[in-house]
Amino acid sequence: MEKKSVHEEVFKLLPWFTNESLEEKERDLVMAHLRECLECRKERDQLQRIEAIVKETDEVVSNYRFSYNKLLPRIEEAELARENAAGQNEEVKVRNWLPVAGIAASLMLAVGLIGVYQVGLAPQPIVPQAVATDFRTLTTQTQMVGETTRVALTFEQPVQAVTMRKALIETHSNIISGPDESGTYVIEVEIPPAMSGEEYLQSLRKIEGVRYARLGE
Amino acid sequence: MKKSIHELKTSRGKVDAEDLRLLQRVAIKDKVAFEKLYARLYPQLSRYLSRLMRRPDMVEEVVNDTLFVVWEKAEQFQGRSKVSTWITGIAYLKGIKALDRLRMMPEQQAQSLHEAEDIEEKSNLISKLGLQEWISNGLDQISIDQRSVVELTYFSGYSYQEIADIMKCPVNTVKTRMFHARRKLAKLLPLLEEHTSAGVDIDREKID
Numbered sequence A: 001m002e003k004k005s006v007h008e009e010v011f012k013l014l015p016w017f018t019n020e021s022l023e024e025k026e027r028d029l030v031m032a033h034l035r036e037c038l039e040c041r042k043e044r045d046q047l048q049r050i051e052a053i054v055k056e057t058d059e060v061v062s063n064y065r066f067s068y069n070k071l072l073p074r075i076e077e078a079e080l081a082r083e084n085a086a087g088q089n090e091e092v093k094v095r096n097w098l099p100v101a102g103i104a105a106s107l108m109l110a111v112g113l114i115g116v117y118q119v120g121l122a123p124q125p126i127v128p129q130a131v132a133t134d135f136r137t138l139t140t141q142t143q144m145v146g147e148t149t150r151v152a153l154t155f156e157q158p159v160q161a162v163t164m165r166k167a168l169i170e171t172h173s174n175i176i177s178g179p180d181e182s183g184t185y186v187i188e189v190e191i192p193p194a195m196s197g198e199e200y201l202q203s204l205r206k207i208e209g210v211r212y213a214r215l216g217e
Numbered sequence B: 001m002k003k004s005i006h007e008l009k010t011s012r013g014k015v016d017a018e019d020l021r022l023l024q025r026v027a028i029k030d031k032v033a034f035e036k037l038y039a040r041l042y043p044q045l046s047r048y049l050s051r052l053m054r055r056p057d058m059v060e061e062v063v064n065d066t067l068f069v070v071w072e073k074a075e076q077f078q079g080r081s082k083v084s085t086w087i088t089g090i091a092y093l094k095g096i097k098a099l100d101r102l103r104m105m106p107e108q109q110a111q112s113l114h115e116a117e118d119i120e121e122k123s124n125l126i127s128k129l130g131l132q133e134w135i136s137n138g139l140d141q142i143s144i145d146q147r148s149v150v151e152l153t154y155f156s157g158y159s160y161q162e163i164a165d166i167m168k169c170p171v172n173t174v175k176t177r178m179f180h181a182r183r184k185l186a187k188l189l190p191l192l193e194e195h196t197s198a199g200v201d202i203d204r205e206k207i208d
Helices: A005-020 A024-036 A038-056 A063-119 A129-133 A159-171 A197-205 B014-027 B029-054 B056-076 B083-103 B106-123 B129-140 B144-155 B162-166 B171-207
Strands: A150-157 A174-177 A184-189 A208-213
Touching: A005 A024, A005 A038, A005 A208, A005 B029, A005 B144, A005 B171, A024 A038, A024 B106, A038 B144, A038 B171, A063 B029, A063 B056, A150 A197, A174 B029, A174 B106, A197 A208, A208 B056, B029 B083, B029 B144, B056 B083, B083 B162, B129 B144, B144 B162, B144 B171, B162 B171
Parallel strands: none
Antiparallel strands: A150 A184, A150 A208, A174 A184
């Protein structure tokens, strides 16, 4: 580096030489230059005086708690808004899904009725026999307490939108897929830690409009 | 790949390690950790904003605006700088925005003009002022960006790279801002020296 450019660079670096934040290589460059440059030495001395004066006139800072207490309500309000927004998102998910579910259920019902009319048979249960025999049994199933798990939920047919919505809100669940040919939906739920998997299934079966519930897809 | 705040580790010293530990807890909305972080940063931020803004009445509000962002965005900290550097950068932006808002208000513009006249008057009376007034006057005569560089260098002891991070500008801009600030402050220094040496003489006479 040329002597002039070294001088200019060192001159600019001097404030950080005085606050001792330069890296070793730069510090060495400044120190070497200071030994031979009177102008930079004078500047360094002046900067040290400015620094000393500036530090001497430190501002008085009050206790943090007074200001902190003013911020707390704002934080609590934000947290509340966040929780409400999360709740609304869940509702929106359900609301968005319901028309589709309603149409699908109506179509299925219509197809079923046409089939019955054409074949001239007595109406068959929507839930298959094999499934229906499991209805409200106390069979031990794989438990996934406290984790997100999937539950197959069969509603009374035809399912009412309001019934389904209520069930989903009550269980804080999301619909993953469905309905299948038996009117079963797969939902994702979190089993409360205080309940076993079977207890939770029993509680689901007690929800109005729910005909059947079992763990897994 | 972007790292989560919880994957970050620090090797930059005890203070930064503690700040990071607290920020990681704030990211999971731990209010106890937030209060501790607030208490640690409050003096530094208050001092910085007080000197940057020259509006003591607005400092508390801007400190709280800054730390509210910390509460909301803690999980976005990526560890590219020290925690205190990141937070001081937020404070700088909040301070600038608050002053911009103030300038937009007509009644404040009138007040600023009045203040500017006062400053002019003060500069003629520098020898009658104390250190605090001299600093106040000197800082009033440089731009807000120059003031920020001076404050961060002399009060907070930041390196020019850290100041560039805080102010989101190139390092050469930091050096240039400091260069111009030094030239303006240097003009005031001889007056101060006269004043302080006179003050010392008076004190000595009193002692004798």
